[in-house]
Amino acid sequence: MKRVIQSLIFGSCTALTVGCSATGKTDSFTFTADLPPSFAYKAVATYIPAKGETCSVPGGKNTQVSFNREWRTEYKADAEILLYRTVSGCPLALYSVKLDINATYGKTWGDFGSDFANVAVRETLLETSKGTFNAAGESEFSGQCQWLFRTSGKPRILRKILDCKNTDAQGVVTKGHPFSAYTLDQLPGKTVRLKIKLADEEEPYMGDTWVKVPNGWKRCMGDNFEDQDAFCFGNYTDFSTFRMPDGRHCTIYPGCTENKEVTP
Template sequence: MTRTLQRLVLGGCIALMAGCAIGQSETFTFTADLPPDFVYVAAVYYVPAKGETCTVPTADNKAPVFNYKWREDYKPNAEIPIYRTRNGCPLVVNRIELEIYATYGKDRGDFGSDNAGVSIRYEMDDQYKGTFNAAGESEFHGQCQWRFRTVGLKRRIVKLLDCKGIDAQGNLSRYRPAGAYILGQLPGKTVRMKIKLAEEERPGWGDTWVKVPGGWKRCMGKGFDDQRAYCNGNYTDFSTFRMPDGRSCTIYPGCTE
């Protein structure tokens, strides 16, 4: 089978969303090790192969999305074609845009999300290029932290997810979790995103909660109508708040002092 025909077969497989027998050398696996109640959604983007002068409209080159219905059908492993063809134009994988979702309650809106990514190039400086072990696996790392705040007149707790990369020295980065590879590294290999959850949660932003033994207390502000309720130097008047499960509490996260 020629390379061109292989690419056409790959393109047809994606378009039909059906199972096809693809040689291992034409795909790689993306997977993730995540904390409990975490999932990821992956959108895979393709660009014309090196040396090609053809172009494809975005409408004809839509990104395949893995785990789009993450609530109903989540699979940690995604088998990603390296090549595909659209409108007769040979394409290669260029990047994976990742959205990390985590749930913290039973309501449909009780989730937070943040993003991560994988970039793929023909050439790359070695200091940025990911490496693979003897088993053909490569990892990149990150940490997510819950940031809590209150909304509404009852001051219900909602949480925001804040994810950052971890560098080779184990230091937390200012940027999102990310991996980087060159195209020739990928055939038959596995790329793994490993995310850990920070032990401590933090307020969504400053001067709204006060750290006390056992947790955090919510500043009263001007009253329950005051949605932002900054402390503004008043660190003695606090309000109750509602946990996602409906409990009325005075200290987060333990609820009662």
């Protein structure tokens, strides 16, 4: 009897353990992410009726589960995601995990950029479409994020937009956002890892609005200081100042103040 009790308490998987089925089989996987400093992810797992089920959930209520909703203050890199849930008496299976990749670049609430990645989960997939796992039960997919900068408003405040692209096994940027896909039977007890690299250089969000110079980028004036688009249109002599998120007034990005005048 003592051994039975110990097994129930200390066993690696029991019917009472989150992510375990009544048969003792793990019905969850771990999602985690290796991200650059000041980055965090928010995840939403979406569930649909399991294969062969004809039931439905009224209004789709409680068919999504969020992780790291408060990513600024309560962030955890690891999330245990259930593969199966029952809502309103309807057995559901995991269908997808949408990931918001968030990154801050300043101290105020609005000083952040966001882009997305996706994990698809299906009953069946072509072998060439399925993610693969190593001997340790880990699978990795990757991407590269880049900061794109622009100015906004009459003070021409510098804002940044986060742009995240998929990368292949060699780290080469490809089309689309970071993405991977798995079958339900691949995932129990496994770990899926998203690995994001930050691009070495930032670029303007919109073409023909900044001019590249040896020390950074200079903002074209446009028609006047209140011109919101302020395209260069061949005028590479009239530049405007702009304001950094920390309040500094600058003439060049990212160095803020240029050391010498240069010709574009």
